[in-house]
Amino acid sequence: MILVTGAAGYIGGYLINKLLEDDKFADYEIIGIDNFIVGYRENYDLIKKDKRVKLLEGDITDKDSLKELIRDVEIVYHLAAISGVNACNNHPDLALKINVEGTLNLLEESVKNNVEYFVFPSSCAVYGNVKDEIAREDMKIEPLNKYGAMKASCEALCNAYYHSYGLKTVVLRFTNIYGVGNYPKWRTVVANFIKRALSKEPLIIHGSGEQKRDFIHIDDVIEIYKLVINKNAEGETFNAGSGYTATIKELADIVCKIAMEKGLNPEIKFIEKREAKERFISYDITKIKEKLNFKPKYDVESGIRKTFNDIENILKKGFREYQRVL
Ligand SMILES: NC(=O)c1ccc[n+]([C@@H]2O[C@H](COP(=O)([O-])OP(=O)(O)OC[C@H]3O[C@@H](n4cnc5c(N)ncnc54)[C@H](O)[C@@H]3O)[C@@H](O)[C@H]2O)c1
Numbered sequence: 001m002i003l004v005t006g007a008a009g010y011i012g013g014y015l016i017n018k019l020l021e022d023d024k025f026a027d028y029e030i031i032g033i034d035n036f037i038v039g040y041r042e043n044y045d046l047i048k049k050d051k052r053v054k055l056l057e058g059d060i061t062d063k064d065s066l067k068e069l070i071r072d073v074e075i076v077y078h079l080a081a082i083s084g085v086n087a088c089n090n091h092p093d094l095a096l097k098i099n100v101e102g103t104l105n106l107l108e109e110s111v112k113n114n115v116e117y118f119v120f121p122s123s124c125a126v127y128g129n130v131k132d133e134i135a136r137e138d139m140k141i142e143p144l145n146k147y148g149a150m151k152a153s154c155e156a157l158c159n160a161y162y163h164s165y166g167l168k169t170v171v172l173r174f175t176n177i178y179g180v181g182n183y184p185k186w187r188t189v190v191a192n193f194i195k196r197a198l199s200k201e202p203l204i205i206h207g208s209g210e211q212k213r214d215f216i217h218i219d220d221v222i223e224i225y226k227l228v229i230n231k232n233a234e235g236e237t238f239n240a241g242s243g244y245t246a247t248i249k250e251l252a253d254i255v256c257k258i259a260m261e262k263g264l265n266p267e268i269k270f271i272e273k274r275e276a277k278e279r280f281i282s283y284d285i286t287k288i289k290e291k292l293n294f295k296p297k298y299d300v301e302s303g304i305r306k307t308f309n310d311i312e313n314i315l316k317k318g319f320r321e322y323q324r325v326l
Contacts (some may be wrong), residue, residue, distance in 0.1 A: 001028060001029045001030070001031060001072045001073045001074060001120065002019065002025070002028045002029070002030045002031070002073065002074065002075045002076075002077060003030075003031050003032075003033070003069065003070060003075070003076045004016055004030060004031070004032045004033075004077045004079060005032075005033055005060055005076070005077070005078050005079055005106065006033075006034055006039070006078075006079035006080035006081060007032025007033055007034075007039075007044070007047070007055060007079075008034035008036055008038075008039030008040060008041065008043040008044055008079070009033045009034065009038065009039040009043075009079055009083075009323075010039075010177075010182075010183070010185045010218075010322075010323070011079050011121070011177065011181070011202045011218065011221060012032065012034070012039075012079040012080070012183045013032070013039070013043055013044070013046055013047050013181070013182045013183075014218060014222065015077060015079070015222055015225055016030055016032055016047050016053060017046075017047060017048050017182060018222045018226075020048055020050050020052065021228075022226065024226065025226075028052070028074075028075075029051045029052045029053070029054070030052060031053075031054050031055075031056065031069060031073070031092055032044075032047065032053065032054070032055045032056065032117035033055075033056045033057070033058035033059075033060070033069065033080070034057065034058070035057065035058065035059040035060075035080070035096050036057065036079065036325060037082075037098075037324070037326070038082070038083070038087075038323050038324050039323055040322060040323065040324075041057075043182070043183065043322055046182040046183060047182070048095070048097070057061070059108055060078075060080050060098065060102035060103075060105060061097055061098060061101060061106060063105050063109070063309065066106065066109045067106055067109060067112075067113075067153075070106075070109045070113045070115065071113055072113075073110075073113065073115050074115065074116045074117070074246045075109055075115070075116060075117045075118075075119070075229060076106060076115055076117070076118045076119065076223060077119050078106055078118065078119065078120055078121070079104065079121060079176050080098065080102060081095075081098060081099050081102075081121075082094060082095040082098050082099055082326060083147075084147060085125065085145050085146075085147045085148075086318075087147075087325075087326040088145070088147040088150060089145065089146055090148040090326060091146075091147050091326055092162040094198070094326075095121065095146065095147070095150060096150065099150040099151075099154065100150050100153050100154060100157075103120065103154045103157060103158075104157055106118070107157055107158070107161045107167065107169075107195060110161075110167055111161060111165045111167050112213070115167065116168055116179065117168045117169075117170065117228070117229055117234075118158065118161070118167055118168065118169045118170070118241060119169075119170045119172065119225065119228055120154055120155070120158050120169065120170070120171050120172065121172050121174055121240075122151045122152075122155050122171050122172060122174070122237075123147065123148065123151045123172045123173060123175075124153065124173055124174070124175045124213075124214070124239075124241070124281055124283070125143055125144075125145060125147050125148030125151060125281075126141040126143050126148050126151050126152045126155065126173060126301070127141055127142070127143075127148075127173075127281065128142035128143050128144040128148065128277070129142070130264075130280075130282075131146065133212075133228060133237060133280050133281065133282050134282045134283070134284050135281055135282070135283055135284065136239070136284040136286075136287075137173070137237050137238065137239055137284075137287055140258065141155075155171050155237065157230065158170075158171050159171075159201065159235070159237075162234070162235040163235070167320070168233075168234040168235065169182055169234075169235060170228045170233045170234070170235075170236060170238070171236070171237040171238070172224060172228070172238055172239070172240040173237065173238065173239050173240055173241075174190070174216065174221065174240045175213060175215065175216055175239075175240070175241040175283055176188070176213050176214065176215045176216070177213035177216055177217075177218055177221055178190035178191065178215055178216075178217060178218065178303065178304075178307060179217040179218035179219060179233075179298075179303060179306065179307050179310070180218070180307060180310035180311060180314060181218045182310055183282070183314070183320070183322040184307075184310075184314060184322070185322070185323065186321060186322075187325065189248060189251060190215070190251060190255070190304060190307055191307070191311060192309045193251060193252055193255040194255055194296075194304075194308050195197065195311060195315070195319075196266075197255050197256065197258075197259040197264055197266040198259070198311065198312060198315055200264065200265075200266075202266070202267045202268065202269040203250060203252045203255060203256070203266060203267070203268045203269065204269050204271055205248055205252060205268060205269070205270050205271070206271055206272065206273050206274040207270075207272070207273030207274065208249075208270075209248045209249030209252065209268075209270065210246050210247050210248075210280075211247060211248050211279055212219035212246065212247045212279075212280040212281065212282065213245060213246070213248075214241035214242060214243065214244065214245050214281065214282060214283040215241075215242060215244065215245070215246055215251070215300050215303065216240070216241050216242040216296065216298075217242070217296075217297070217298040217303035217306070217307070219297060219306075220242060220294075220296045220297055220298055220303075221240070223297070224238075224240050224248065224288070224292075224294060227293070227294055230292060232291040232292060233291065233292060236287075236291065237320070238285075238287055238288040238291075238292070239283045239285050239287065239288060240282035240288060241285050242283075242285070242296040242299070242300075242303075243283060243284075243285040243289075243296060244296070244297065244299045244300045245281075245282040245283070245300075246300045249268075249299070250300070251304065252268050253268075254300065254301050255304060255308070256268065258304065258308045259308075260307060
């Protein structure tokens with residue numbers, strides 16, 4: 001069995017659908033749980049009806065129900081969290097309870113029930129300021145916010161459980177994930193730009209637009225989730241990015257170019273910056289390429305093109321919000 005926590009969330013629900021399509025995972029049953037604090041209950045309707053899937057309402061902070069749930073589980077894909085810098089800043093106590101204590105509960109029950117793999121989604125936020133602009137896994141981590149600090153704590157817990165108990169933990173330091181999946185995460189920059197272009201509203205850039213990040217398409221994220229069930233991943237931490245960086249201005253330009261090809265006339269508007277200091281971070285993904293043979297399918301432009309088409313289709317059905325903003 002595979003347990004996916006955060007199954008009503010952006011990555012969790014899509015991961016379940018993609019596992020169901022993959023012959024390599026054909027022998028697994030999948031249990032999804034979510035407490036619907038962020039993802040809506042209706043998001044479960046976007047997950048394929050399949051007799052191998054059981055979708056439950058459950059909370060990872062509830063130790064007793066975890067005990068029941070995890071009994072025959074072999075792989076834990078742990079995606080339940082209060083995700084993002086703002087949400088953790090606004091709700092630090094809740095975030096500590098869910099993100100750190102919840103992860104600890106799952107690790108503990110995983111060991112007791114002989115789970116084999118425990119896959120944890122960390123973040124580039126653990127790096128803080130990267131001086132030479134390229135983040136590598138062997139660098140000292142210096143998180144600058146509560147979200148990053150909680151991710152760093154969970155990374156340390158995963159490593160401790162690997163070394164103390166042999167639980168095969170895998171830490172994935174994701175960058176900015178974009179793309180539609182089962183649904184778009186509208187507040188992310190790519191989805192937001194595309195929706196604005198399609199709605200004939202200006203694309204808003206905070207600050208200079210020179211902030212630079214690595215962007216990874218959600219389909220490449222799913223590929224990584226499949227690849228980590230692998231001897232070479234056990235006890236390891238990986239930069240889980242595409243290796244393709246872009247500035248926010250470059251993203252806006254690509255969205256404008258695609259919109260113009262479709263006969264739209266988009267404009268970009270610059271407003272005051274949101275962060276005191278604009279950050280630049282590129283990702284060295286040599287390790288995940290070499291150890292797991294990961295080859296990203298999408299560079300930034302091809303990924304945005306796919307996302308543009310997917311969002312056009314989804315908007316034809318009417319705009320819907322899929323998540324609460326905490
Ligand atoms: N999306 C990204 O760009 C990104 C980047 C780096 C890391 N991550 C990490 O990946 C994970 C999943 O991200 P996402 O984008 O799918 O987030 P999301 O907010 O869409 O999904 C998280 C889900 O967890 C659920 N949840 C929260 N607390 C819970 C609890 N106590 N018990 C059960 N369910 C609970 C929420 O209702 C939500 O549906 C998070 O840990 C996030 O920090 C995401």
